[in-house]
Amino acid sequence: MKIGIVFAGQGAQYSGMGKDLYDNYPEAKEIFDMAGDQIKEWCFNGDEETLKQTHVTQPTIYTTTMAAYKALMAELEKEGIADKLEIDALAGFSLGEYSALTAAGAIDEISKGIDIVSRRGVLMQEAGLDEEGNAKGGMAAGIGDRSAILEAVEEAREDGILEGANFNSPTQTVVAGDKAALKRFRRAAKAKGVKAIPLSVSTAFHSPMMVPAAEKLRDVLKEADLKEPKIKVYANVTADDIMKDFDGGDVGEYLTDMLARQAMSPVYWEEIIRRFDGDGVKAIIEVGPGKTLTGNTKKTCPDMAALHVENMETLKETVQQLKEMI
Incomplete structure (x- = not known):
């Protein structure tokens, strides 16, 4: 087998x-x-x-x-x-x-x-980390339609770096980027009916x-x-x-x-x-x-x-x- x-x-x-x-x-x-x-x-x-x-x-x-x-x-x-x-x-x-x-x-x-x-x-x-030793970014899991998640990513990029980082399943895409862009992403995702869950990680893995x-x-x-x-x-x-x-x-x-x-x-x-x-x-x-x-x-x-x-x-x-x- x-x-x-x-x-x-x-x-x-x-x-x-x-x-x-x-x-x-x-x-x-x-x-x-x-x-x-x-x-x-x-x-x-x-x-x-x-x-x-x-x-x-x-x-x-x-x-x-x-x-x-x-x-x-x-x-x-x-x-x-x-x-x-x-x-x-x-x-x-x-x-x-x-x-x-x-x-x-x-x-x-x-x-x-x-x-x-x-x-x-x-x-x-x-x-x-930034020069003061603080985390520059983070990650969030988008739960829902992938096209809606990626649309929210595009919108959030107006506020900073944000990328699709983990394409995990048909209904889960993790994004990574700086804090301002993540904040914007959570707002944009919510407006599109997508759940955005911040992840407990110390930085923005699999991103620029x-x-x-x-x-x-x-x-x-x-x-x-x-x-x-x-x-x-x-x-x-x-x-x-x-x-x-x-x-x-x-x-x-x-x-x-x-x-x-x-x-x-x-x-x-x-x-x-x-x-x-x-x-x-x-x-x-x-x-x-x-x-x-x-x-x-x-x-x-x-x-x-x-x-x-x-x-x-x-x-x-x-x-x-x-x-x-x-």
């Missing part, structure tokens, strides 16, 4: 994430122990305010996600169904793309992945505000010696195989460019889910904190099984559902 595995992005973090997996799976414990005491403390005991700071969020979610992935793989082997499942492709939402590339072997060491996303978090945090971070991120990624993925990974920026446009040469350089672009470009998540559907995937498993991507899968492809793994309970439920589907 064909399955897809997708990896959580920022915004779903919470105190205590990954703790029961750490306590029950040696494979998960190994990941957390490798990450170190500070990341463990943030994951297991961090307060909401600390966890939403980008430089904290990125390494904690990456670590928890990789621990959950290792626990899932161990459980599938233990239950004797790993060889009955074909992983068609992987994908990850924004930060989650680094988890997908780690699972695919492009980032060949967990410790390397933690270092990359930690530095990425710092760079993105810095890019989103991230250009300085993307340029500095190139240097971080160049050091990482990225490898060719052993499993197909659908890229955020193209909603297609991340290696599709690779025409030989340096794989690391190619992936560095793709990931640098990702920081300042929209995420075409709805298209990625449709890509899995077109491949004949029967179930998509979201791995990592929360179930935001699971909700988006249900909205985009209601007939596809949408499962998720973030703790012991959801891990056992997901494995049981897969056993019943095989």
